[in-house]
Amino acid sequence: MRFRFVLVKTKLIITTLASLAALLLPACTSNPVSTSLSSVTGTSTSTITSSTLPVTDTLPSTTTYTSNPPVPGEVEATEFMGTKLTPINQQRNNALAGIRHIDKETYVLTIDGLVDNPLTLTYDDLLAFPQISKLMPLDCVEGWGFTAKWTGPALTELFNAAKVQQGAKIAIFHTADVQGGYSSLDLNYINDRTIIIGMKLNDITLPDERGFPFQVVAESKYGYKWSKWITRIELSDNEYFRGYWEGYGYNNNADVGGPAFETP
Numbered sequence: 001m002r003f004r005f006v007l008v009k010t011k012l013i014i015t016t017l018a019s020l021a022a023l024l025l026p027a028c029t030s031n032p033v034s035t036s037l038s039s040v041t042g043t044s045t046s047t048i049t050s051s052t053l054p055v056t057d058t059l060p061s062t063t064t065y066t067s068n069p070p071v072p073g074e075v076e077a078t079e080f081m082g083t084k085l086t087p088i089n090q091q092r093n094n095a096l097a098g099i100r101h102i103d104k105e106t107y108v109l110t111i112d113g114l115v116d117n118p119l120t121l122t123y124d125d126l127l128a129f130p131q132i133s134k135l136m137p138l139d140c141v142e143g144w145g146f147t148a149k150w151t152g153p154a155l156t157e158l159f160n161a162a163k164v165q166q167g168a169k170i171a172i173f174h175t176a177d178v179q180g181g182y183s184s185l186d187l188n189y190i191n192d193r194t195i196i197i198g199m200k201l202n203d204i205t206l207p208d209e210r211g212f213p214f215q216v217v218a219e220s221k222y223g224y225k226w227s228k229w230i231t232r233i234e235l236s237d238n239e240y241f242r243g244y245w246e247g248y249g250y251n252n253n254a255d256v257g258g259p260a261f262e263t264p
């Protein structure tokens, strides 16, 4: 019950912050345009009408479909830990430069930087790590959110295998849609909270538009910290690193309920 209360309260705060933010800075989205059917094809045929966007975009930011063909045998969970889950087709999604399609067969995740044992992991390698499930709300800083069941390995397990060096302070998430690192998280936060990468959503293999092969389940952080389409995780000691949205002033801490923007 406390969970629900916090969620409702948080949503109120976010909505207020989001309306303020919209007046000041580009929103953490391409544009809340209504979804047009052309987006279902994944082609760049729809038009964005807003001029607030800091990058050139070609796709609507929010959609309510799943683009992957269903994996045989998978059944979507409707409830987890006594809580009703938001069905995937009612969950929204954001993509600042359109949906990325990553091929399961050729995919490799590189873990490098301040590590003694740089790794390249295939999709199956990731599935071979112990899989942890969590019930978690995703709260976009724009004010929308949903609750889902997320399943995947703990980042700490991957980092242990890569032998992360003492001096490392942050993990930088390099993604298929952004050059130079989409976002980052503190290693202490990742280890203390046992942050997982979500390979399954409500027991379903992550759809392309949701970040296949996985999305960082950055619990208690605003949605822009939930990196999708990750190809490389770089361990770094550069605490001044700022990711894509953070570079536009969005809070690097990004705690849900906290300020959306950093005060200069």
Ligand SMILES: Nc1nc2c(c(=O)[nH]1)N[C@H]1C(S)=C(S)[C@@H](COP(=O)(O)O)O[C@H]1N2
Residues within 6 Å of the ligand: 028, 029, 091, 092, 093, 094, 095, 096, 097, 138, 139, 140, 141, 175, 176, 177, 182, 209, 210, 211, 215, 222, 223, 224, 225, 226, 227, 228, 229
């Ligand atoms: N690589 C990448 N990750 C991303 C984004 C993006 O545009 N590119 N959008 C972020 C934002 S703003 C939000 S709210 C969440 C939304 O997650 P969902 O699309 O899975 O619902 O993904 C985040 N992760």
Ligand SMILES: [Mo]
Residues within 6 Å of the ligand: 028, 029, 094, 139, 140, 141, 142, 223, 224
């Ligand atoms: Mo977001």
